[in-house]
Amino acid sequence: MKVSPVNVPPVDLRVFPTPQAAADAAAAAFARAAREAVTARGAFHVALSGGSTPKLMYATLRDLPDIPWKAVHVYFGDERSVGPDSPDSNYGTAQRELLSYVPVPPSQIHRMEGERRPLEDAAAAYAALLPERLDVNLLGMGDDGHTASLFPGTAALDAGGRAAANWVPQQDTWRLTMTFAEINAARQRWLLVAGENKVQALADVRAGRGDHPVSRIQDPVWFVDAAAAGETEN
Numbered sequence: 001m002k003v004s005p006v007n008v009p010p011v012d013l014r015v016f017p018t019p020q021a022a023a024d025a026a027a028a029a030f031a032r033a034a035r036e037a038v039t040a041r042g043a044f045h046v047a048l049s050g051g052s053t054p055k056l057m058y059a060t061l062r063d064l065p066d067i068p069w070k071a072v073h074v075y076f077g078d079e080r081s082v083g084p085d086s087p088d089s090n091y092g093t094a095q096r097e098l099l100s101y102v103p104v105p106p107s108q109i110h111r112m113e114g115e116r117r118p119l120e121d122a123a124a125a126y127a128a129l130l131p132e133r134l135d136v137n138l139l140g141m142g143d144d145g146h147t148a149s150l151f152p153g154t155a156a157l158d159a160g161g162r163a164a165a166n167w168v169p170q171q172d173t174w175r176l177t178m179t180f181a182e183i184n185a186a187r188q189r190w191l192l193v194a195g196e197n198k199v200q201a202l203a204d205v206r207a208g209r210g211d212h213p214v215s216r217i218q219d220p221v222w223f224v225d226a227a228a229a230g231e232t233e234n
């Protein structure tokens, strides 16, 4: 089934001069959203993304004051089919770069069990532990326009439910991923995107071209560096 892009202009796209400036802005937004959610509902439910882009944001976040970490509940938008100690684990990256520095109670950190087999059981278990509604879903975008582990042409693009196991032929591997239904049910969706290698996919999305999975995210806030936005000077 072909779904029309939904985040074509006008979109909330914020462009920053450097990857660090984009990361700092996303970290500041995280701190603000956490305080607001805790004030309003007593907890902040946030899903983190994988890949390398969020590392700068994590490094900023761990030093920001006034984040109510004890009321933060952490989830993941996707995971590789590996255990938590693998260098490829999205949970492992978040643990090393952020969670080991901040006082989030371990019982409030909910990783996807990438080592579990069959992987469908891990997806079902994850769907069952997700909160009623995430406050913020922090996502990234690959240079092929994938987001979470929703890659172009893969079955999970059209999966129902909240989480799915997804065969990704481009990577010759299985992944765990939140579904678009779950991503779009969050109160807010943020895309943190940096690097020249993302420029074509982002230009396509902004122009409403192609069928990039990331285009199915409804009303995202984009935190983008100038290189990804194609705004660097020659």
Ligand SMILES: O=C1O[C@H](COP(=O)(O)O)[C@@H](O)[C@H](O)[C@H]1O
Residues within 6 Å of the ligand: 049, 050, 051, 052, 053, 054, 077, 078, 079, 090, 139, 140, 141, 142, 143, 146, 147, 148, 149
């Ligand atoms: O495979 C993945 O890729 C995307 C983008 O990663 P990046 O390294 O280019 O930042 C990421 O958002 C996703 O969570 C991850 O598993």
